[in-house]
Amino acid sequence: MQQLLTTKVEILAGQLTAGDVRVVTAESCTGGGIAQALTAIAGSSEWFEGGFVTYSNASKKNMLGVSTKTLDENGAVSEEVVIEMTAGALARSEAKLAVAVSGVAGPGGGSDDKPVGTVWLSWQLEGQLASSRCFHFQGDREAVRYQAIEAAVDGLIKLSAEKSES
Numbered sequence: 001m002q003q004l005l006t007t008k009v010e011i012l013a014g015q016l017t018a019g020d021v022r023v024v025t026a027e028s029c030t031g032g033g034i035a036q037a038l039t040a041i042a043g044s045s046e047w048f049e050g051g052f053v054t055y056s057n058a059s060k061k062n063m064l065g066v067s068t069k070t071l072d073e074n075g076a077v078s079e080e081v082v083i084e085m086t087a088g089a090l091a092r093s094e095a096k097l098a099v100a101v102s103g104v105a106g107p108g109g110g111s112d113d114k115p116v117g118t119v120w121l122s123w124q125l126e127g128q129l130a131s132s133r134c135f136h137f138q139g140d141r142e143a144v145r146y147q148a149i150e151a152a153v154d155g156l157i158k159l160s161a162e163k164s165e166s
Contacts, residue, residue, distance in 0.1 A: 008153045009041055015160040016047035024095035025051035026064055026085040029103040033149045049095035064088030077102050077114050082122035083130045096126045099152045105144045119148045123155045125163055
């Protein structure tokens with residue numbers, strides 16, 4: 001399973017290098033796992049700008065500029081929050097491409113409307129609107145986090161490919 005993720009990151013690395021694009025991460029439930037996966041391959045300093053691990057609501061507000069109103073009205077695990085996270089990561093870095101994640105990895109913390117495995121991801125290219133998606137992953141905490149990391153990389157590959165086609 002880990003080899004598949006490494007292969008995907010290598011594909012992404014090729015796209016980002018060819019397009020001269022740097023990426024930034026804004027993570028909550030993955031705790032830096034996306035950044036770790038991206039930097040696990042040699043040469044990632046060519047295209048990886050950095051990452052924000054914003055586990056608490058306070059850090060989402062202070063580090064990424066997520067509004068208190070958005071958090072209060074929608075909760076941290078929401079489309080609105082991850083969209084503000086990608087925008088904040090782009091605004092606070094030199095990157096041109098951002099990914100953000102917030103979710104309920106478990107085993108506790110879920111609710112009827114946001115059960116364990118609910119994960120929101122957002123991707124954004126500088127100057128464009130963010131795209132986002134809600135996932136409902138299965139498995140234990142480690143499995144949910146791994147699936148979120150893989151989905152984040154898949155979305156980065158897709159958006160990076162779209163950028164190079166334009």
